[in-house]
Amino acid sequence: MSSPDLDKFFQVALELTRKGGQLVRTAFDQPASIVLTKSSDTDLVTETDQAVEKLLIAGLGKAFPDHKFIGEESAAAGQKYTLTDAPTWIIDPIDGTTNFVHRIPLVAICVGLTINKEPVVGIVYNPITNECFSAIKGRGAFKNGFPIHVSSTEALNKSVICTSLGIHNVVGVGPAWLDRALENHKKTVIAGVRGGFQMLFAMVTHLPKAVFVSQLGSIRTPDIVKGFIDSFKSAMVDKNAHGHRAFGSAAINMVYVAQGSIDAYIEYGLHSWDIAAAVVICREAGATLLDPTGAAFDLMSRKVLVAGTEKLAREISGVFTHTDFEREGEEK
Numbered sequence: 037m038s039s040p041d042l043d044k045f046f047q048v049a050l051e052l053t054r055k056g057g058q059l060v061r062t063a064f065d066q067p068a069s070i071v072l073t074k075s076s077d078t079d080l081v082t083e084t085d086q087a088v089e090k091l092l093i094a095g096l097g098k099a100f101p102d103h104k105f106i107g108e109e110s111a112a113a114g115q116k117y118t119l120t121d122a123p124t125w126i127i128d129p130i131d132g133t134t135n136f137v138h139r140i141p142l143v144a145i146c147v148g149l150t151i152n153k154e155p156v157v158g159i160v161y162n163p164i165t166n167e168c169f170s171a172i173k174g175r176g177a178f179k180n181g182f183p184i185h186v187s188s189t190e191a192l193n194k195s196v197i198c199t200s201l202g203i204h205n206v207v208g209v210g211p212a213w214l215d216r217a218l219e220n221h222k223k224t225v226i227a228g229v230r231g232g233f234q235m236l237f238a239m240v241t242h243l244p245k246a247v248f249v250s251q252l253g254s255i256r257t258p259d260i261v262k263g264f265i266d267s268f269k270s271a272m273v274d275k276n277a278h279g280h281r282a283f284g285s286a287a288i289n290m291v292y293v294a295q296g297s298i299d300a301y302i303e304y305g306l307h308s309w310d311i312a313a314a315v316v317i318c319r320e321a322g323a324t325l326l327d328p329t330g331a332a333f334d335l336m337s338r339k340v341l342v343a344g345t346e347k348l349a350r351e352i353s354g355v356f357t358h359t360d361f362e363r364e365g366e367e368k
């Protein structure tokens with residue numbers, strides 16, 4: 037594939053993504069959306085997700101009739117998909133739908149392109165904050181046109197990492213999922229991570245300089261609530277963390293690694309549309325991407341470990357208990 041082709045793919049995708057952004061922005065300014073659920077009570081979709089995906093697929097399909105598509109909402113509507121060598125657009129119309137539904141401005145339109153199964157173009161656009169992260173393979177990563185780069189942190193006890201409880205996994209893996217995810221959070225505490233993230237616990241040995249992110253998920257058993265409150269108190273009061281935040285979008289977690297705001301991100305149970313676009317941006321920003329087990333990263337394996345340095349990625353990989361998922365998009 038020649039370079040001018042990639043430029044054209046990128047430019048057309050960027051223009052359509054910005055149009056999709058207008059839909060998201062307009063809907064975000066309205067007081068409410070109609071919210072439907074998909075695989076579980078925590079897996080949400082709105083008319084805006086569907087409208088943005090339709091706009092992107094119609095526009096890209098018109099411009100590039102021989103290209104293929106994998107879209108979150110098309111898949112939710114029952115469309116089967118397999119990743120092939122053909123140019124394939126992998127689309128999440130709103131990553132962070134729960135944030136969108138609750139009018140929290142951490143949402144991203146994600147448009148990635150794979151060729152020969154490799155992500156080569158990526159756009160992660162937050163139309164609310166007007167942050168547009170983008171990359172074309174071999175040309176560097178950018179935010180609103182300015183170059184971005186990962187952090188150089190090499191040790192877990194000096195890092196701020198982001199993880200998510202991945203609550204949807206309770207449906208596929210069963211209640212044991214919670215024990216495993218909580219155990220992994222515990223291990224990061226013991227390893228001395230500066231800030232644990234997007235779901236339960238902030239980890240705390242070096243919290244005085246950290247902004248940490250945690251979030252109480254939709255499962256609220258007494259143990260989980262107590263753990264959340266205890267860790268919050270420990271981080272905010274005993275350890276004097278700089279602050280507390282939560283993100284709620286895999287793509288935003290990843291581009292925050294790409295721009296060096298956080299040092300690493302790990303999550304299980306994702307889909308290719310959550311990460312394909314951000315994969316290109318992270319790689320071009322100098323990140324290491326691995327399967328959480330330490331094996332080579334696989335876009336369809338439903339899990340990701342991304343870090344600013346390989347050393348940090350390998351240390352995190354060694355700390356976590358891993359879970360395997362059936363690869364997505366496999367012919368049955």
Ligand code: IPD
Binds near residue numbers: 285
């Ligand atoms: C979700 C977000 C969230 C992650 C979930 C994803 P969606 O994507 O990326 O951060 O924890 O696993 O499903 O549904 O908002 O596009």
